[in-house]
Amino acid sequence: MKRKSSSRFLYIAIAYLAILGAAAAAAPWVAPHNPTAQNLENRFEAPSLDHPLGTDNFGRDILSRVIHGSRSALLVGVVSVSIAVVLGSVVGLIAALAGGLVENTLMLIMDSLLSFPTVLLAITVVSFLGYGLAQVMGAIGVIFSPVFARLVRAETLSIKTEGYVEASRALGTPIFKTVFKHILPNLLGKVVVQCSITFALSVVIEASLSFLGLGTQPPTPSWGLMLKDARNYLVQAPWMAIYPGLAIALTVFCFNILGDSLSERLNPRVYRR
């Protein structure tokens, strides 16, 4: 029963994410209007046939902006998660395989990164690097790398001592081959699950930073930036806040569902239950 309902959620989540991905890829063709074109005569227009989600304080079409906004959200997700995975995995592997002082130093750095609140750290990094989407992606990537480093290190430490790995090492397999043949494939499942959760978090952080004016720069559409604009018009034009807010909430929710389901499926202990 539980299994059935959770898989129904999973299909809905996958369908939503697929639509989102397609919309982001085909944004210029799908969006009914130019997302940055202002029409100062049509400000704060309520949802209508021409503007299905209404217009904002510059008379821009909100549907088009939500669709184009998915591009920044997904782009940030993909790039920053990639940075986090690569950086975190390399650090985690080196720490686990080298041991000793190297391990302690690397993990100390990673743990100290983890000790900062995520958004605060992101703001600090972006203030140093300058505002903008590229800086935000870099910052989020670095901030989430410790999660992957800890995961990879812990898993590697346990896999390293498995009989077949020790046997293969005893037969003289070089370390690189061991890593690629035995360790990484065994890590994959957990890393993928973590990716899905991190993706959701990075969408939220991109939105937060853009909301604070540190991320995507106007007039490029971004959900967080749309919320920032909407904040002052909550009573007059609630549609300005509702739709980008809904887009963020749904995207995060679906990535989390995906992460949960994947962890159920990929984790043999849970699967056997």
Place this chain on the structure above:
Amino acid sequence: MVRNNRSSAWRFIWIAAFFLLAAGMLFASPQPEEKTLNFALSGNPDTLDPHKTSGTLTFQTVKSVYDTLVEPDPEGKLVPALAERWEVSGDGKTWTFYLRKGVVFHNGDSLTSADVKATFERIKSEETASPNRNEFEPIQSIETPDDHTVVLKLNEPWSPLIGTLGSGWGAILPKSLIDSGHDFASQPVGTGPFSMSEWVRDSRIVLEKNQDYWMKGHPKLDKVVMNIIPERAVQVQGLMTGEVDVSYIIDEEDVPILEDSGEVTVERKPTSLIMVMSINCSDPVLSDLRVRQAITHAIDKQKVLDVAYGGGNPIGTFMDYSSAYYKDFTDLYPYDPDKARSLLAEAGVGDDTVLEMFLPQNYPPHVKAGEVYQEMLTNVGLNVEIKLVDWSTWISDVYRQAKYDLTVIGHTGKLDPHGTLANYGRESRYVRWANEECAQLIDKAAVTSGYEARKKLYDQALEIMAREAPFMFLGSSLRRVVYRNNVEDFRMTPNLDTFDFRWTDLK
């Protein structure tokens, strides 16, 4: 029946006793209700020392704590305040101020000429590093022939001085505390209508009535609580629920809901702000006059004022619309996108030239205006990229070091036109625009006395600025002051953007 009667009699007695007790407590309260005004301030001041900042929030706060020798009346004319009267010698170099008697500071000191001397010396001292120090530069010496007479000797006749003395940075501090190195940045002590009793940073500033204020019968309020509320939407809610009595940063978009509530009165008042898009004239592309003209031709000023600033009057030069020195040059470069395109073609500037527009993101109206400007400039073929920056970055990079191409800002009006115009035409100003003729006209007007004579010089200077367009001059916006219906006579000081709570009362 009998029982029932008895119990209802008891009930009656209990209720009567309760009411008697309550009434007794009411009558027993010894003092009438305190009149407290809840004011919404839009941000936390960086310091409360009027001599060490140019921040408007500081002057808005300490205006009620300090007095100046002279002050602007509701029409902007300078009238006596701490000085009962003053005289200027025939050569314009000796200014004599006669101080009001019986004025006391919040710490109990009586106001004497020594306090005035110590105050001006504090501003002039390099150690204080006052941003307004240069305005006091013409004062060569300060003499105090008796306790209530101050004589200022100037090294040249300097008309703008009276405006300086009436501005927030002319606040008079007590000599005893200046000498003891008192921390004026967090504990202001003056002669003003209110003394500050509490400053909880980013939360509130509490002002208590000065019982010994020199203006008889004022202030009428017992207490002013300045609640620091940066979010406009929160201020709007506060006005409707009664947590906020007065707010001065309301947008045109908020007006319908506020008026529907029936709780508040909305007043639209012209500000003395000069809204501009500043152009960095040291940039190789923007140093071309044709490009700057094109930028002005590309902008529909009234539309930007309406969308971003909630309405206002367009201007064509660097002087606020309501100033006595304002001259209309709006017809010089009117809204004409075709003209703009042909000027850009002539100058050979296309969309391969990226212009960076820096917007101070703590000022949403400027950010909004910037987004509209960008669209209008794109429309004539320019390529403008927006960069949001925080206020400290704007001050250090844009305003001090001129690291920008375009930026959007409002210049606050000054009591004297020299305050607005000083040093324009010299490259020290952040638009990096050099025009010796204009700079000299401005210098000359400062040492000229009499409105007519000065106006003639300023007219010429303002015309040069209009023609040379180191700014895209937008206009002077309207301000919406909203107060709850029980608030009477809330005033703002003309040109200074500060609040005058002395007249305010609660019904």
